[in-house]
Amino acid sequence: SAVISQKPSRDICQRGTSLTIQCQVDSQVTMMFWYRQQPGQSLTLIATANQGSEATYESGFVIDKFPISRPNLTFSTLTVSNMSPEDSSIYLCSVERGVENYGYTFGSGTRLTVV
Amino acid sequence: AQSVTQLGSHVSVSEGALVLLRCNYSSSVPPYLFWYVQYPNQGLQLLLKYTTGATLVKGINGFEAEFKKSETSFHLTKPSAHMSDAAEYFCAARLSGSARQLTFGSGTQLTVLP
Numbered sequence: 001s002a003v004i005s006q007k008p009s010r011d012i013c014q015r016g017t018s019l020t021i022q023c024q025v026d027s028q029v030t031m032m033f034w035y036r037q038q039p040g041q042s043l044t045l046i047a048t049a050n051q052g053s054e055a056t057y058e059s060g061f062v063i064d065k066f067p068i069s070r071p072n073l074t075f076s077t078l079t080v081s082n083m084s085p086e087d088s089s090i091y092l093c094s095v096e097r098g099v100e101n102y103g104y105t106f107g108s109g110t111r112l113t114v115v
Numbered sequence: 116a117q118s119v120t121q122l123g124s125h126v127s128v129s130e131g132a133l134v135l136l137r138c139n140y141s142s143s144v145p146p147y148l149f150w151y152v153q154y155p156n157q158g159l160q161l162l163l164k165y166t167t168g169a170t171l172v173k174g175i176n177g178f179e180a181e182f183k184k185s186e187t188s189f190h191l192t193k194p195s196a197h198m199s200d201a202a203e204y205f206c207a208a209r210l211s212g213s214a215r216q217l218t219f220g221s222g223t224q225l226t227v228l229p
Contacts, residue, residue, distance in 0.1 A: 033216045042205060043159075043219045092158075096215055102166055103149070104217055106159050 002027050002095050006107030013083055013114050020079045021110045023093035028073035034066070037090040037109075046091075049076045083114045117142050117210040121220035129228045134178075134193040136223045138206030141187065146208040148189040149217065150180055153203045162204075165189060176200070201227045 005024045013019050023032065034046040046066055047055040055068040070076045080087050093107040122137040140146055150162040163174025170182040180191045189206060206220040 031215055042222045043207075043217075045216050045218070048216055094217070096209075102147075103161060103164055108158050 002029060002097055002105045004093060004095065004105055004107040006093055006110060008110055009108060010111040011113070013112065015084050015114055017083055018079055018081045019083065019110075019112060020077050021091055021093075022077050023075070023107050025074045025095055025105075029095040030073070031096060032070065032076045033094040033096075034068065034076075034078045035092045035094060037092065039088070043092065046078070080112065083112075085114045088112055088114045117218065119206055119208050119210075119218050119220040121204075121206050121223050123223055124221065125224045125226065127226040127228055128196045130198055131195050134191070134196045134200065134225065136191040136204050136206075136225065138180075138189045138191065138220055139187050140189065140206075140208050140210065142208065142210040144211055145184060146210045148180075148182060149207045150174065150178070150189075150191050151205045151207060153205065155202075159205070162191070196225075196227045198227050198229065201225055 003026045007022045011019055032049045035043040036046050037043045045058050046061045047057045047068055049055045049068045049070040051070045051073050065081055067079045090109045090111050092109045094104050097103050097105055118141045120139045128134055148165045151159040152162050153159050162178050163172045163180055165172050165182045173179045178191055178193045180189050182189050204223045204225055207217040210218050
């Protein structure tokens with residue numbers, strides 16, 4: 001069963017700056033998913049990150065704003081670039097678990113406040 | 116478009132009453148379905164899931180859900196609400212074989228009245 005370590009857990013950032021969020025998984029996984037949860041809202045998929053290829057972004061999300069790296073099968077980063085107060089959200093990474101105890105594991109989330 | 120719909124963004128029940136939270140999906144193939152709960156300022160906690168097999172699934176904290184293919188539904192129920200059940204509930208689905216991410220419904224805020 002995959003365990004995800006997500007950092008930082010929270011941050012307060014100035015507008016115009018960038019923040020990089022890291023997710024480390026304790027096992028190799030093919031896909032990692034990045035979600036955003038805006039205040040009082042549900043989770044929205046930002047992108048799917050595969051090792052060795054560019055991330056696939058959902059409608060409304062672009063690489064220049066949310067660049068993603070996936071250097072190996074256990075690690076990924078999401079950067080929130082040129083932040084504005086509208087980017088204040090919780091950002092989560094997630095992986096799909098295998099056949100045994102099938103499901104999804106989520107990181108604990110990064111609570112971002114942009115001031 | 117494939118989607119997950121939760122009817123009722125807010126549901127209020129009295130303590131001891133039946134809890135019914137509705138979830139419908141739109142998918143070209145039978146999906147894998149999940150219910151999560153989120154308490155204030157906390158992460159997601161899995162309540163239950165349906166992948167294959169028995170269509171009535173039991174989860175934690177006395178919750179259960181039934182997969183009804185003919186109705187494309189996966190409603191969450193609990194016979195008797197407890198004050199501690201007050202939280203946000205999300206229905207989610209892996210909607211098709213090629214897209215392996217979870218798609219979430221908009222969420223239902225459950226309030227339990229004394």
